[in-house]
Amino acid sequence: MGSATSSRSRASWLALLSAFTAGVGLGFLAHEYREVIVANPGIIGLTLLVVFAAGYLIRLAVRALRRAGSRVDTILAEELEKKPSPRPR
Structure with missing residues (x-):
């Protein structure tokens, strides 16, 4: 870790x-x-709006990818626990 x-x-x-x-x-x-x-204040305002919207979309994408990654980690951990030990007991 x-x-x-x-x-x-x-x-x-x-x-x-x-x-x-x-x-x-x-x-x-x-x-x-x-x-x-x-x-040109109107164009500057629109540009700032687009930049902030793009930043927000990137933030949403990162959060979604992190959530998906944690779900995959959980599934893998559950599957590895179910696997029988390679050594006989």
Whole structure:
């Protein structure tokens, strides 16, 4: 279980680093193209809506995959318990 915890913390750390990097990049672009952003607020709003919707869908997909994975783990654990021992008793 130790490796699962470390891989989750590593994944969390990498996700935070990626979010920070994306934020810095978007901040730089916003600074460079300030006039364009101010001139087109509707398109920026729609873009933000699409980004948040995509993030929400990704979150739902991850939750569904985790639930499916835990169900598969439960089924495998039950099946392995039912298996007879390879050594005679």
